[in-house]
Amino acid sequence: MPIGPVDNTRIPRYAGPPTFAQLPRADQVERADVAVLGVPFDSGVSYRPGARFGPSHIRAASKLLRPYNPALDVAPFAAQQVVDAGDLAVNPFDISEAVATIEAAARAFAEQNTTLLTLGGDHTIALPLLRAAHASHGPIGVVHFDAHLDTWDTYFGEPTTHGTPFRRASEEGLLDPGRCLHVGIRGPLYTAEDLTDDGVLGFQVIRSDDFETTPVAELVGRARRRLGDGPVYVSVDIDVLDPAHAPGTGTPEAGGLTSRELLHVLRGLVGLDLVGADLVEVSPPYDHAEITGIAAAHVAYELLSVLAANRAAQ
Numbered sequence: 097m098p099i100g101p102v103d104n105t106r107i108p109r110y111a112g113p114p115t116f117a118q119l120p121r122a123d124q125v126e127r128a129d130v131a132v133l134g135v136p137f138d139s140g141v142s143y144r145p146g147a148r149f150g151p152s153h154i155r156a157a158s159k160l161l162r163p164y165n166p167a168l169d170v171a172p173f174a175a176q177q178v179v180d181a182g183d184l185a186v187n188p189f190d191i192s193e194a195v196a197t198i199e200a201a202a203r204a205f206a207e208q209n210t211t212l213l214t215l216g217g218d219h220t221i222a223l224p225l226l227r228a229a230h231a232s233h234g235p236i237g238v239v240h241f242d243a244h245l246d247t248w249d250t251y252f253g254e255p256t257t258h259g260t261p262f263r264r265a266s267e268e269g270l271l272d273p274g275r276c277l278h279v280g281i282r283g284p285l286y287t288a289e290d291l292t293d294d295g296v297l298g299f300q301v302i303r304s305d306d307f308e309t310t311p312v313a314e315l316v317g318r319a320r321r322r323l324g325d326g327p328v329y330v331s332v333d334i335d336v337l338d339p340a341h342a343p344g345t346g347t348p349e350a351g352g353l354t355s356r357e358l359l360h361v362l363r364g365l366v367g368l369d370l371v372g373a374d375l376v377e378v379s380p381p382y383d384h385a386e387i388t389g390i391a392a393a394h395v396a397y398e399l400l401s402v403l404a405a406n407r408a409a410q
């Protein structure tokens with residue numbers, strides 16, 4: 097029987113442990129099916145910093161989550177053992193070293209057969225996580241929720257940044273180029289070629305605007321057809337949400353998804369072979385009233401619910 101969160105009908109939420117959803121720590125269980133891991137790293141950002149404080153903010157905002165998810169009819173902490181693996185200590189002064197540390201940690205979890213839900217941190221961290229996922233599964237499909245393509249080339253000559261992880265991943269052959277897509281893309285680009293380059297790198301796009309003109313269920317169908325039967329990695333940049341729904345982020349763009357739309361699409365991933373996920377770019381210094389933290393906590397909860405629903409169906 098998995099050890100779940102503390103019972104908030106007996107222990108007040110504000111008195112419970114500081115772990116995600118008040119779950120046990122990794123050292124309190126024998127083994128975990130899923131680990132929530134914080135990666136407080138934001139040395140790869142091109143604009144506002146602060147995502148290094150994301151993991152603790154998301155944990156604090158997760159205190160009100162409850163054990164049963166009616167939308168998917170699943171109890172995400174009962175169908176599988178979920179733990180909070182704490183924060184990884186990564187070097188804020190050396191991007192290459194930080195990326196190597198993250199990849200090594202992700203590989204160690206894979207060796208234990210533990211699926212990772214990583215809380216960033218900025219989007220740079222997706223690259224080492226994809227490297228580790230590829231080492232276990234071979235070329236992977238990616239569904240990337242973001243306002244931004246993140247397939248740009250370099251910033252100040254630096255190839256490893258929060259705007260470049262998916263170009264590097266594609267160049268390294270980590271991705272299955274027929275099974276990758278972005279969801280929520282919008283806003284100004286550098287040139288028109290940004291989009292053509294992105295297609296060559298293997299991505300299709302569901303734009304934020306498509307949510308205005310197309311029923312969400314149809315967009316979910318499009319995404320599922322693209323992702324197919326193979327292993328799928330989910331990367332959620334919280335700035336996929338409109339700044340009204342997620343002000344606490346580093347590179348906000350107007351015209352984004354509502355949190356309702358994002359949660360709906362995430363639930364639509366049930367049944368895909370989800371091998372790992374990250375949730376990045378939550379920058380608490382720019383948040384207000386925990387709006388972004390709460391949205392992020394619910395995104396994490398839906399991802400854990402999808403993993404639980406998949407396990408229950410096995």
Ligand SMILES: N=C(N)NCCCC(=O)O
Binds near residue numbers: 219244246333346347
């Ligand atoms: N990954 C995020 N959130 N943003 C990338 C923006 C890169 C730029 O400044 O053009």
Ligand SMILES: [Zn+2]
Binds near residue numbers: 242243244336377
């Ligand atoms: Zn973004």
Ligand SMILES: [Zn+2]
Binds near residue numbers: 219242244246258377
């Ligand atoms: Zn991003």
